[in-house]
Amino acid sequence: MRKCLVVSTLLATLAATSPSFSGATNNADSSPPVVIASWQQDLSVQKRSLGARYPTAELLDAVGVWISKNFDLPIAVRPRVELVTQDSLTALRYRAVETDQNAALGGEHDVVAVYDDSAETIYLADGWNGATPAEMSVLIHEMVHHLQNRSATKFECPQQRETVAFAAQELWLSKFDRTVESEFGIDPFTRLVKSSCIQ
Numbered sequence: 001m002r003k004c005l006v007v008s009t010l011l012a013t014l015a016a017t018s019p020s021f022s023g024a025t026n027n028a029d030s031s032p033p034v035v036i037a038s039w040q041q042d043l044s045v046q047k048r049s050l051g052a053r054y055p056t057a058e059l060l061d062a063v064g065v066w067i068s069k070n071f072d073l074p075i076a077v078r079p080r081v082e083l084v085t086q087d088s089l090t091a092l093r094y095r096a097v098e099t100d101q102n103a104a105l106g107g108e109h110d111v112v113a114v115y116d117d118s119a120e121t122i123y124l125a126d127g128w129n130g131a132t133p134a135e136m137s138v139l140i141h142e143m144v145h146h147l148q149n150r151s152a153t154k155f156e157c158p159q160q161r162e163t164v165a166f167a168a169q170e171l172w173l174s175k176f177d178r179t180v181e182s183e184f185g186i187d188p189f190t191r192l193v194k195s196s197c198i199q
């Protein structure tokens, strides 16, 4: 009974939030996708050494501008980016759960990235190189948290920060006919639950 109530409340939330997402996609995103050009240029330069690597300053800037244009968040100074081991990501995730300060992407045993509010740092897995749309989408997701943090956007609960982070990730992946579900196995309903204060 209680489960049904939660489900219907979540579906109502989805219905209420959907128009603003489609609006953002249709209006602001009609401009040339500079971020894709920047990403592809970056990749062609880096092609020789596509091992693990840090995103360049130019790429971070392009991602920030793209998010800002599409999701009504102000551009901010660049975050720090660290590539860390899987164990470190898992530890950071536990700290995130305890403090409500950080936002982690991924499940308990497969954390793919964490953003730390106080350190203003994006932590990516140490194999990250941004060569695929999915990897870039992880950076985009975490960059949303950075822009939210820097702009001191207020939320009813920490989970609510995920709504725009997933929407940005989804919009990016849609340029390559991919989805958060196809790349990360996170279906829209699970995404909604992760973004909801009702937990």
Ligand SMILES: [Zn+2]
Pocket: 103, 104, 105, 141, 145, 161, 162, 165
């Ligand atoms: Zn997130």
